[in-house]
Amino acid sequence: MTVTVERPQLEIQEHDKKMMIQEETTELVLDGGFVTPNSNAFGHTFRDYDVESERKDSVEEFYKQSHIHQTFDFVKRMREEYGKLNRVEMSIWECCELLNEFVDESDPDLDEPQIEHLLQTAEAIRKDYPDEDWLHLTGLIHDLGKVLLHPSFGALPQWAVVGDTQPVGCGFDESIVHHKYFKENPDYYNATYNTKFGIYSEGCGLNNVMMSWGHDDYMYLVAKENKTTLPSAALFIIRYHSFYPLHRAGAYMHLMNEEDKENLKWLHVFNKYDLYSKSKVRIDVEKVKPYYLSLIEKYFPSKLKW
Numbered sequence: 178m179t180v181t182v183e184r185p186q187l188e189i190q191e192h193d194k195k196m197m198i199q200e201e202t203t204e205l206v207l208d209g210g211f212v213t214p215n216s217n218a219f220g221h222t223f224r225d226y227d228v229e230s231e232r233k234d235s236v237e238e239f240y241k242q243s244h245i246h247q248t249f250d251f252v253k254r255m256r257e258e259y260g261k262l263n264r265v266e267m268s269i270w271e272c273c274e275l276l277n278e279f280v281d282e283s284d285p286d287l288d289e290p291q292i293e294h295l296l297q298t299a300e301a302i303r304k305d306y307p308d309e310d311w312l313h314l315t316g317l318i319h320d321l322g323k324v325l326l327h328p329s330f331g332a333l334p335q336w337a338v339v340g341d342t343q344p345v346g347c348g349f350d351e352s353i354v355h356h357k358y359f360k361e362n363p364d365y366y367n368a369t370y371n372t373k374f375g376i377y378s379e380g381c382g383l384n385n386v387m388m389s390w391g392h393d394d395y396m397y398l399v400a401k402e403n404k405t406t407l408p409s410a411a412l413f414i415i416r417y418h419s420f421y422p423l424h425r426a427g428a429y430m431h432l433m434n435e436e437d438k439e440n441l442k443w444l445h446v447f448n449k450y451d452l453y454s455k456s457k458v459r460i461d462v463e464k465v466k467p468y469y470l471s472l473i474e475k476y477f478p479s480k481l482k483w
């Protein structure tokens with residue numbers, strides 16, 4: 178398996194050298210030294226949705242439900258409803274703690290509580306990019322939108338919160354995991370939606386594209402409406418990190434504008450840590466907490482509307 182990542186705005190010669198070496202070795206050494214493992218916590222390659230494993234059937238059932246129910250109308254309703262941000266007031270850290278009880282049913286690679294995943298991602302980035310504090314914080318918060326699973330957010334079903342995302346309002350690309358279940362989605366037969374562009378146009382910009390509803394778009398809304406000072410690349414990462422059809426398979430590129438293309442470079446960097454830092458190695462929460470609290474204070478108000 179070869180993973181190609183572009184490290185934006187930085188000298189890439191060193192990186193290129195490593196990429197050449199990695200072809201010869203079994204483990205992939207990338208960027209500042211993060212070693213991407215060959216197999217996940219269950220001993221399989223990452224994001225293999227077909228391999229027989231203890232999570233295979235439940236993950237497939239998850240995508241079946243998701244693909245049936247994520248329609249254009251559903252997404253529109255959810256964006257309007259949850260965009261009000263009138264449910265809870267809490268800090269970023271309080272939200273991290275709320276996630277402790279949830280396990281993501283869409284994930285073939287991880288069955289740990291979500292707070293572990295947040296810290297594993299953030300800490301892995303921090304090692305390789307010590308100066309990009311905004312990217313550390315992005316790692317910590319990128320999945321906070323999964324609080325939609327919590328009773329105080331209406332306890333949404335997993336299919337309305339997690340899993341990969343894709344645009345609605347245009348055709349479903351073949352690269353989407355378990356694509357066949359879209360045949361049970363009414364939009365699949367809607368002539369306005371089921372073409373390459375659907376209701377969109379060439380280069381219209383992802384900001385104008387409605388994405389299937391879940392933790393990405395929700396957390397983007399929370400961060401933006403609460404006036405975070407994080408850079409636009411951070412908001413882009415939060416909003417599209419589950420858009421694997423785009424950032425992994427290269428689908429839907431025709432909808433991107435120039436700004437999206439710039440931001441996509443950082444999403445590629447981020448994705449490696451999001452995906453490959455998933456492991457059974459625990460992080461000492463109390464030890465790293467002061468550092469992350471200082472970042473939260475730098476980039477967010479003390480209480481946010483959710």
Ligand SMILES: O[C@H]1[C@H](O)[C@@H](O)[C@H](O)[C@@H](O)[C@H]1O
Pocket residue numbers: 281283284285320339340341342418419420421
């Ligand atoms: O199963 C995972 C998980 O839900 C992640 O949080 C999401 O970002 C991924 O796209 C998805 O495949």
Ligand SMILES: [Fe+2]
Pocket residue numbers: 319320392418419
């Ligand atoms: Fe996620």
Ligand SMILES: [Fe+2]
Pocket residue numbers: 294298319320451
């Ligand atoms: Fe994640």
